[in-house]
């Protein structure tokens with residue numbers, strides 16, 4: 598089933614049916630909501646089954662170690678969510694919380710300990726690190742067999758090469774592609790645009806789309822006339838960090854939108870004083886796109902589900918369990 602194709606047909610039928618199309622007919626063309634929260638729950642259930650099968654047959658419990666440096670509130674929230682998610686599927690979680698003024702050497706020591714710890718199958722260093730640390734040094738120190746974030750340069754290099762396979766695919770881009778697959782969106786031969794080129798989201802997302810045989814454009818802060826490029830896309834992955842940047846008028850009718858952005862904006866009516874919005878203006882996009890992920894409840898929960906999946910894959914590989 599091809600959401601893009603069927604939607605375009607429906608849209609065009611509406612669009613060309615006459616000059617007197619009513620406002621309600623336009624509103625009827627509302628995008629399908631891609632429910633990342635529900636899909637993530639399904640995936641967690643699948644992982645839980647595998648984790649207990651492995652525990653019973655091989656006596657192995659997958660373990661994930663998370664290193665958090667400093668006390669950024671958002672990082673602390675994400676780490677707490679990851680820990681909770683581990684518990685729901687039966688994965689062991691270990692956590693070390695180092696003070697903001699720790700040295701790089703202390704972080705490296707903890708990584709070395711987890712590298713050698715046979716109960717740990719995945720190591721995640723929560724980003725961003727404090728500015729006095731060299732992120733490259735730290736990420737390079739994670740043993741590639743335990744690099745469940747997929748951030749090691751050898752993993753990224755393999756992801757970029759034809760005929761090579763990375764040990765781990767980065768969680769957020771993997772979650773984006775998983776959503777497209779589970780919603781029956783065909784990628785092969787489609788025009789895809791990735792907005793953003795960061796090492797952790799945009800760049801690996803573009804590589805994955807290319808591996809799936811999409812024709813990929815990458816839009817970044819130096820792109821001239823980004824709207825023109827975005828308007829050609831059948832599939833848009835937005836990972837910019839700019840609230841509501843992508844407007845409805847930039848979107849090709851029937852496009853599928855994966856909104857990775859998680860941006861806090863002031864909201865006096867919320868008890869927290871802020872709310873989360875994506876990089877895409879949802880209210881406008883929902884009228885033009887054929888399918889769209891909401892924020893929250895879209896890519897975010899998928900990122901965590903993919904982290905659990907990578908940890909399970911790692912434990913299976915280390916223990917040669919099939």
Ligand SMILES: NC(=O)C1=CN([C@@H]2O[C@H](COP(=O)(O)OP(=O)(O)OC[C@H]3O[C@@H](n4cnc5c(N)ncnc54)[C@H](OP(=O)(O)O)[C@@H]3O)[C@@H](O)[C@H]2O)C=CC1
Nearest residue numbers: 769793794795798817818836837838857858859896897900
């Ligand atoms: N849902 C999830 O699980 C996750 C969500 N996120 C969210 O995704 C968003 C992006 O994160 P991340 O990739 O880490 O962010 P970065 O800040 O590392 O990268 C942002 C990218 O967007 C580009 N960019 C910035 N402004 C513009 C603009 N006006 N027009 C076009 N491109 C622009 C930058 O271009 P240039 O390279 O030229 O500087 C850069 O490549 C954030 O909102 C973040 O919170 C992040 C990780 C996981």
Ligand SMILES: Nc1nc(=O)c2c([nH]1)NC[C@@H]1CN(c3ccc(C(=O)N[C@@H](CCC(=O)O)C(=O)O)cc3)C=[N+]21
Nearest residue numbers: 675721722723724725746768859893894895897898900
């Ligand atoms: N080494 C490393 N790996 C990461 O994967 C990593 C990281 N560092 N640093 C920060 C980003 C961000 N990130 C998110 C994960 C889940 C949600 C998530 O679950 N969001 C919920 C909302 C959460 C809320 O309400 O606060 C949602 O979108 O529905 C969001 C963001 C992982 N990251």
